[in-house]
Amino acid sequence: MDVYRESSHSQMDYFDEMDIKHGKVLPCHEDRFDSGLESLKDEEYNNLAKELEDLRVVAIETMPKECGTEPWKKVVTDDGDTFLHLSIIHEATEYAFQMIKLSQNESFLNVQNNQRQTALHLAVVTEQPHLVERLLKAGCDPRLADNSGNTALHVACKKGSLACFSVLTQNCHHHLSSILTMPNYSGHNCLHLSAINGYLSLVENLVQLGSDINAQEQCSGRTALHLAVDLQNPSLVHRLLALGADVNSLTYGGFAPYHLTYGRQNMEIRHQLYEKTDQDLLELPESESEESEEEFMSDDEMYDDIKFGEK
Known part of the structure; x- marks a missing residue:
């Protein structure tokens, strides 16, 4: 802090x-x-x-x-x-x-x-x-x-x-x-922190200084591109792709950046990634399909069936 x-x-x-x-x-x-x-x-x-x-x-x-x-x-x-x-x-x-x-x-x-x-x-x-x-x-x-x-x-x-x-x-x-x-104690390096906070100029500078644009954060293996999709930041997604980010990079759970567009509203990001992602990576991993649905649900959606005070 x-x-x-x-x-x-x-x-x-x-x-x-x-x-x-x-x-x-x-x-x-x-x-x-x-x-x-x-x-x-x-x-x-x-x-x-x-x-x-x-x-x-x-x-x-x-x-x-x-x-x-x-x-x-x-x-x-x-x-x-x-x-x-x-x-x-x-x-x-x-x-x-x-x-x-x-x-x-x-x-x-x-x-x-x-x-x-x-x-x-x-x-x-x-x-x-x-x-x-x-x-x-x-x-x-x-x-x-x-x-x-x-x-x-x-x-x-x-x-x-x-x-x-x-x-x-x-x-x-x-x-x-x-x-x-x-990495810091949350597993994020400088590029990850800049991406998470949406600082495009810092992202560009870090890549130019030698930061690995495809470096994975240590918690779940997400790259800066994964994080940009998570944040639904189309400008950052576009800039990372222009800088050479790998659209086929997988998290530790086997998810490509495109997979993170499922259940998200920004169609611009979805279209950008669909055109560049390998065809065999467009579908969610079958073994993870049920877990992925939970992962992409918001907290409100995930727990909206829980009722309190009922017998």
């Missing part, structure tokens, strides 16, 4: 370079939100700021001398966020830039919070491509996955963030091929 916390810029105005060098805190929300920009009330903000200031003081006082003059790198919140995470969440760009500059090629840049999000993940989630570029050039690892198995590029594909997508693909050449083939 792509969740993060945000706050207004005004709450960050009183920080300066010395605050960062001496480990002074950035404000923090008590909870993370899926979307929306929420500002803290003054009282809530002051309480949280005080709590984090107390955390900083305790951490610094108990920290060994070998930690040096940058104790802020060792302090994290209850959510596992570092000061760099917080500066990105709150869009305090200048402070994030300072910390990135002071942490070139250090493991600090790759610290993961309790949701296993790195600073790079959060920069994509909050749509800050300029920070994505700074982090990558400073040594942030784009291969790290969050607790859903998504790398920063997966997140960009899921969100449809073309700006972050462009920065990521242009600045991680050495790891790009492995990231493109990497």
